[in-house]
Amino acid sequence: MTAALALTHREILRFVRQPSRIAGAVVPPLMAWILLGSGFGSSLKMPTASASTPYLAYFYPGTVVLVVLFASIFSNISIIEDRKEGFLQGVLVSPVSPVSLVLGKVLGAGLLAMIQGAALLLLAPLLVSGLTPGRLLAALGVLALLSLALAGLGFSVAWPLDSTQGFHGVMNMFLIPMWVLSGSFFPREGAPAWLAAAMALNPLTYGVAAFREVLTPGVGGLPPLAISLAVTAGFAVAAFLLPVLLVRHTAGPR
Amino acid sequence: MSDPAVSVRGLSKSFGERAALSDVSLEVQGGSIFALLGPNGGGKTTLFRILSTLLRPDSGSFSIAGLDPKKQLRQLRGRIGVVFQSPALDRKLTVLENLRLHGRISGLNAARIESLAASLLSRLDLLDRKNDRVETLSGGLARRAEIAKALLTSPDVLLLDEPSTGLDPVARRTLRDVLRNLVSHGEITVLLTTHIFDEAEAADTIGLIDGGKLVAKDTPDALKARVGGDVLVVETAGAPEASSLAMEISNAFGKDAGALRVVAETVRLERREAHRFIPALVERFPGRFISVSYGRPSLEDVFIDLTGHRFEEAA
Incomplete structure (x- = not known):
């Protein structure tokens, strides 16, 4: 655990010393929110269950999730840099276990992602009516779970790659569609059947649903909160175990 | 131990x-x-x-x-x-x-x-x-x-x-x-x-x-001692010239030339008191080579001796 926390500490130091990363993770989703949200808001007709919600407010939880997704991903790009520069080799030949290595990275990336997502939650009182401190706290909890899941996912994506270009490719082909199909951008209830099916299979759908439900209860058209939370927790566990297996497979002679 | x-x-x-x-x-x-x-x-x-x-x-x-x-x-x-x-x-x-x-x-x-x-x-x-x-x-x-x-x-x-x-x-x-x-x-x-x-x-x-x-x-010392004596490096204009020169040196001097080896554009001779051999070489083959250098064996000579090629030409 000490080893994992030491690696987490490193992630935080690195982040604080590269201020451009903060801007890189927060500004693009905010811009997407304002531009897409304002643009679509006036021309889109929301399905009945969500009809009472203005589009900017509907889009808001999804934007927070996007910030978390971007932040987790940016933190994990450093795995590729670490491999190039030799830092990772140094860690791999030390007696640190794969579990500690992954835990350190995922905790660090997850914590940073959550902080960035939470920064956006400061807007919540302006957009969400009847927000209570309890709901805000619950939203933070869901955000923490999501951050860990996405950090683990980012790790698994970054680990086998040897170039940052490859990472951007995977991000555009896989991570962005995953986010678009998570109910962040448009609700599942109005979508065509094939799209709705893809959304139902997407684990991120449940994270977004849980986040939306605790922030704005009773918007409708969402899976039950218990199911959303259970799937998201399962997602986080799987997203942690996968990189552990990957590291164990590639590290050192057996 | x-x-x-x-x-x-x-x-x-x-x-x-x-x-x-x-x-x-x-x-x-x-x-x-x-x-x-x-x-x-x-x-x-x-x-x-x-x-x-x-x-x-x-x-x-x-x-x-x-x-x-x-x-x-x-x-x-x-x-x-x-x-x-x-x-x-x-x-x-x-x-x-x-x-x-x-x-x-x-x-x-x-x-x-x-x-x-x-x-x-x-x-x-x-x-x-x-x-x-x-x-x-x-x-x-x-x-x-x-x-x-x-x-x-x-x-x-x-x-x-x-x-x-x-x-x-x-x-x-x-x-x-x-x-x-x-x-x-x-x-x-x-x-x-x-x-x-x-x-x-x-x-x-x-x-x-x-x-x-x-x-x-x-x-390092024992490795260098494996090279028999001193080393003369005769630099020629190219690899073909080096090969023919080595052949002629061998014909002219026989065993006196010591251990002969062609490495790229050079002919290398290893023998005791190799410096005594320089005048004979220069008089016998005027204008056939660019330079001749004399030295104690270095690790590079050891490498060439053991592998038959120069260091930078390896693999």
Whole structure:
């Protein structure tokens, strides 16, 4: 655990010393929110269950999730840099276990992602009516779970790659569609059947649903909160175990 | 005699069709500096990566400090310090932060890390830079910080891959002194890879590696003594000229010419009192060569003797 926390500490130091990363993770989703949200808001007709919600407010939880997704991903790009520069080799030949290595990275990336997502939650009182401190706290909890899941996912994506270009490719082909199909951008209830099916299979759908439900209860058209939370927790566990297996497979002679 | 610090038995490793390492066996005596000398692509980095537990050999085995990586991988990793060619320090962190991080992931407690780091930084003359970020250090200082990091866990064996690459001559000398100092205090065994003859010469033992094979292993002096006498290098205009000249020298002087060898555009002669042979050579073959040079055998001569080709033409 000490080893994992030491690696987490490193992630935080690195982040604080590269201020451009903060801007890189927060500004693009905010811009997407304002531009897409304002643009679509006036021309889109929301399905009945969500009809009472203005589009900017509907889009808001999804934007927070996007910030978390971007932040987790940016933190994990450093795995590729670490491999190039030799830092990772140094860690791999030390007696640190794969579990500690992954835990350190995922905790660090997850914590940073959550902080960035939470920064956006400061807007919540302006957009969400009847927000209570309890709901805000619950939203933070869901955000923490999501951050860990996405950090683990980012790790698994970054680990086998040897170039940052490859990472951007995977991000555009896989991570962005995953986010678009998570109910962040448009609700599942109005979508065509094939799209709705893809959304139902997407684990991120449940994270977004849980986040939306605790922030704005009773918007409708969402899976039950218990199911959303259970799937998201399962997602986080799987997203942690996968990189552990990957590291164990590639590290050192057996 | 102490037990060998590193023991390698029949290691082989191929990448696809190419055999990077074939059946290499060697032992490194505890408390000594061992240099793996070879041209780039000769297999020394592959051997280094296997010994540092990053790469799995196809066959063969090795042990470090008596530990078998197949059974005691974590213990073994706790007993080696590794300095890679590419810097393993986090450039955004300070020297001290890097040492602390390495200490904590290696399982040392905080108090021990602080005291070990302080003594290592002062021994390596880095105390006044300990709070500087690694990205602000010069190449030589950064390499020393790498070594400090590798030594933090008090390893039995320090492995270094091409440690003087990218360093200026002064930094190279400092590095050499640092390593010699560590070994003479009897604390550690050093195994380094290099393609620089000077650096190998400072080692206690040299393992010459070429084409994935260990071609010789001995002290620098003993290796040079293998070359019979002195060396004349006759430089000609090209490889064909060198071949025909060698043939003619052999016809003209027979055994008197000593051991003859054509290497690229040069003819090399090894014989006792080779300097006496120069006038005869110049008078017999006027204008047939560009220069002739005389010298005591160097490690490069040893390499050519053993492999039949020049260092930079290998593999």
